[in-house]
Amino acid sequence: MTKTLVVTNDFPPRPGGIQAFVHNLAARRPEGSVVVYAPAWKGAAAFDAAQPFPVVRHPTSLMVPEPSVLRRAGEILAAEGCDSVLFGAAAPLGLLAPALRRRGAGRLVGVTHGHEAGWASLPVARGLLRRIGDGVDTLTYLGEYTRSRMARALSPRAAARMARLAPGVDETVFRAGAGGDEIRARHGLTGRPVVVCVSRLVPRKGQDALVHAWPRVLRAVPDAALLLVGGGPYRAELERLAADRGVAGSVVFTGSVPWEELPAHYDAGDVFAMPCRTRRGGLDVEGLGIVYLEASATGLPVVAGDSGGAPDAVLDGETGVVVRGRSVPDVAAALVDLLTDPGRARKMGARGREWVEREWRWGIQAERLGALLGR
Template structure:
């Protein structure tokens, strides 16, 4: 069996979905994967290092239109692929019936968070139903996204839904992954540190962390907030830190190389990303791979209650789930964990054990393998 991944989301473009799909692709049997994805800065160097062929679309976005279909058909035929994985079922899954006619015997559509939003909009809802009817299996991240999408799908498509979530490489993300060097780099040695690793956008809740920080400092003097990542919200967040009088204890790293991410998690004592749903449910957290990576690194997590984020936390065991719009609840959770290092460490240890038990990449890759052969 050889599988064609058709996806807009693939490295070197950064992001959680990209990491998810790459993690699945590299764990398929040797010689069994071909990827068709858009062009992106640095793609040539990245592609040369992959254990499978990557065919790049001329532009940076692929839509379900004739040019993309034609190229996908060409790759399917030239590479001898007999199955297709749509890296994000919406919208490229609309190509499924045509690719089936061209010889794809098995089609799987992977969903994330935005498909749950599609289920709420009349036109998008109808398209999602078409996608569900066109593939052999439609995956879901957790119960939240499953239930939202099921409302839009036909009964037959609902019966074919299957759980498939990102995995975590517990050998890469682990306690002692280099946090001391990151702390020294930013002048944080010896200080209690809450870390957030995420793109800087309103949904992720970094502003709630900054609003909460004066309260945290009253309980844990000397604590620091390490915000890892870039994004369009950065200037607003910097101004907010100044206006709240906490700019001296909030560190912005900007975007960091992927290979440094484990060390940045490891630089924290607590991980926090109080995400919240926006735009009447259209902008929602599908799962939150960052929570799982933080748990693998041995950190307790403070997660927002948006969408499927609670599926990535065992509330009260591996972390705390709080309303992302409640600054008071965010501050309480952070202060509680930072003020109790022993309790936070025990919670992080339980998180690490949970990752090893249920979230390793090998488990998720085996699930995809089953979907492709059922």
Template sequence: MTKTLVVTNDFPPRPGGIQTFVHGLVARRPPGSVVVYAPAWKGAAAFDARQPFPVVRHPGSLMLPEPGVLRRAGDVLRAEGCDSVVFGAAAPLGLLAPALRRRGAERLVGITHGHEAGWASLPVARGVLGRIGDGVDVLTYLGEYTRSRMARALSPAAAARMARLAPGVDERTFRPGAGGDAIRARHGLADRPVVVCVSRLVPRKGQDALIHAWPRVLRAVPDAALLLVGGGPYRADLERLAASLGVGRSVVLTGSVPWEELPAHYDAGDVFAMPCRTRRRGLDVEGLGIVYLEASATGLPVVAGDSGGAPDAVLPGETGTVVPGRSVARVADALTGLLTDPGRARKMGEAGRGWVEREWRWALQAARLGALLGG
């Protein structure tokens, strides 16, 4: 059985989508087949003690492709008897691939996310991404959008070796009936129609577009409520925007919530919406949008923005709809259409749940990683 060293800056207890992705894959590797090398983070000791695999922590909170990190990674590789390496985010730590191969790694896989697609647009970063692609055996991609963007920066041989590997969804955790009634009661939403958005509060995610659309939604559905779940630097701006538009009483911002409460917050909604949009000339882009799939698993129809790979997480017209994230009118129309047609919304939610069960379960993604590693 192959044993894998996972070298990653992105790992719990540090929060984030990449962290969840990498941990979800690692946690499903066979017992005794994986060891993780990751930065120190507050709460790491308690988190690591609960894992069924060893975690070696770097002294600092950031790892770069420099000699000290290479030395420590090489020491773990030899001490643990690893014959393969996975880079939790290919850029930039994938630059260590050739040196780790010389230290005994026989198979090297670089996992990519949204930021590597952004690197492909920048002259210097594009060259770095090309070097990473040449150094690993496989560079993964989330979907067609990220594959096509990155392939332009890779050599023909590296582009030909690319393979799809996306995050999974725990369909047993994210499910209809996951506790939404309690969340509704907590925020005084009772039987109101609820549009929910679960995401970090930053401009790219499009919560401001939802608030701008809300007066139009209320004209069609006067008792509707908008539930914005998550924390982030954009919160004060969003609160001021809701107040200025006169919709503050129907917009609820929960702030950050514990991970274990996320399924219940999805379940509190009737429709899920995150109208993300690309910013900074393509550098700030949605890689996939696992939140759409978690919402689908919970049985909700989804309204997704058209940024980057977000459309890969939606079957348009079947599990939800994709709208231009900058078009308030299109966002409002999509929300109103679903809120005023519960039968259609329910059918889309059921289709989304079925799609997740068929295509997006963690077991399937973990099996794909196993195949890329050769076992």
């Protein structure tokens, strides 16, 4: 059995989507087949003690491809008898690949997310990404958007070796009936049509487009409510916008919620919407959008923006609709269509649940990773 050293800057208890992605991959490896090397973080000791695999923490909260990180990774590789390395985010730690190969790693896999696609468009970063691709055996990609963006920066040989590996969804956790009634009652939303958005509050995610669209939604569905789940630096601006648009009474901000309550917050909605859009000339872009799939698993129709790889997480017209994230009329029309046609909304939600069960379960992603590491 192959034993894998996971070298990653992104790992719990630090919060975030990449962190959850890497942890879920590690947790689904066979017993005794993985060891993780990750930065220090508040609460790490308690978190690490609960894991079914050893976690070695770097002294600082950031790891970069420099001699001390290489030395420690090499020591762990030898001490634990690892024969493969998985970089939790290929950029930038994947630059260590050639040196770790010289230290005994027989197979090296770099996982990519969204930021590597941004690297592919910047001259210096593009060269570094090409070096990473040549140094590992396989670079993974989330979907067709990120694959095509990165492939242009890679050597032909590295591009040919790319393989798809996306985050999975725990369909036993994200499901209809996961506690939405309690969340609705908590926020005074019982009996009202609810559009829910679960995401960090930052401009790219498009919560402002939802607020701008909300007066149009209320004209068609007067008792509708918008439930914005998550914290972030954009909250104060969004609250001002809701007040300016005269819709503050029907927009609920939950702030950050514990991970274990996320399934219930999805379940509190009738429609899920996150009309994300690309910013900063393509550097700030959605890599995939696992929230759309978590919503689909919960049985909700989704309204997705057209940023980057977000459309890869939606079967447009079947599990939801893809709209121009910068178009308030398009966002409003999609929301109104789904809120006023509950039969269509239920059909899309059911199709989304079926799609997640067939294509996006964590077990499927774990099998893909096992094949990449075992080649």
